[in-house]
Amino acid sequence: MFKKIMNKKLLKNQKGLTLIELLAVIVILAIIAAIAIPAIGNIIENSRYNAAKSDAINVINAANLYFTDEGSKDGEEVDFKTLKTNKYLDNAGKFEDKDAEGIVKKVAGGNTLSGKVKYSGEKTVNFNAATITVINDDKQKGSAPGDKDIPKK
Template sequence: MKHMKKIIKNQKGFTLIEIIAVLVILGILAAVAVPKFMSLTETAKQKAVDGALSAGQSSVSMQYARLSLSNDAEPDMTTLAKYASNQVGGDFTFTFEASGTTGILITVTREEKTATYFWKRPGL
């Protein structure tokens, strides 16, 4: 029995003050980190849309080159927009709008984030 009392007496634990101090520190860290994390999330979503816009630009450029070589003439913008829209997809919504003979307006959307770019026909 004496041996058991000795063990109980020698056991140490955290005091209430130490536990409260740790909780306060964790609360402060959370208050600082959460807004920063939310900002990073929004920035990442916009950058993903910007990256998809680059894929749309590449699609238009590749289709322009392919149609120019296969037809031995410059393609009209409506045909180019149709072929470019068949090459992209995934999690993003792409729209390709022909603008006369000068180029194509590319718009990419995902989760309320949007990016646009006006692709000009080479030589303009």
């Protein structure tokens, strides 16, 4: 008899989630997901864009070594394939893609890179006689729509 009374009291004190509470939690999670997913996508796009800029700086630095070793004069040019063949560059990153282009020109004020590379899907970044300083000073976001130009037109 005592057991039956205790069981009834315990059952009355038990609480669980109602359907409305469960739906409220699901709606809150959906709102958080709707905000977080595009933000994560933008972070990934910006990272890919910054990686392409980093690859460009690596190509310019490898060209600096090439020009120094070869005793090149102002106005001479070298492409990333030559840099890789002559072992000045181990990996050209995005510049190794089949559609990528890139020429580094020796200039007294700082060697310049001219070319283009895809960094995400069909998005490209165009380097128009860009120096390392110009590339580092670029504040464009890779997640913004359209192709990017460095320096910005």
